[in-house]
Amino acid sequence: MNATGLAGFAAVSVTGLVVLALLQAGTFAIGRRIGRYNVVDVSWGLGFVLVAVVAATIGGGDVTRRILVALLVAVWGLRLSWHMHAKSRGRGEDPRYEELLARSAGSRTAVVVRKIFLTQGAAQWFVSVPLQLSAVLGATSGAARAVLGLGVAVWLVGFAFEAVGDSQLARFKAEPANRGRVMDTGLWAWTRHPNYFGDACVWWGLWLVTASVWPGPLTIASPLLMTYFLVYATGARLLERSMSRRPGYAEYQARTGFFFPRVPRPS
16 A cells, blocks of 8 residues: 555545444433433444445546445444344343443443443444445555455345344244244244344454455454454353353254354254
């Protein structure tokens, strides 16, 4: 990447950081007003959409890839934000945040800002580095087009897993007869976390799109961090700690893949 490209990347990156800071500040103000901070989950997908739009607008790279990346991120991020809004609307605080605040010493406001909003904003910026860099790189050419195509295919698989998994779970929970039961049909029979697996695929797909042009492959730390979040930090492992107390969940764990899909084992 030459000096011009480096300057363009710096402009996209700094502008994206400012936009994310404003988004997190606004989300914190809303959370404080309504008395629950799980509203931050709604701004998770939205933040990536804003960064992608900024990158597509001011980035000087290949126009086709800028538009492609912006569209892929917008479809994923807006769906996720709406899903999180519908999921949390009319409900109390997320147990994850209640537990975080309960075990943290010091001012509640300071803990919320530092451990929820600053952490999420920083994570959004770092995970979105491939989006930022992709917007200032030249066109994908030659055999590397296959890498770009593979990235779109992986994104499609991930988006399907995430969207279908969320939809199946929402329909399952809407049935009063399923209260207290474990969802173990559809995609949930193949993996205990189809939404998290799909999310990981989405970001590996976006990384592959960026990796189709040098030095795009160097941003591999971003999808690695996102995968770590989805599996260990705030995703599957954390959720399983609470789900393991439900009747029948141990049997479900024994016959269903944890993260990667696999053929269900017999009961």
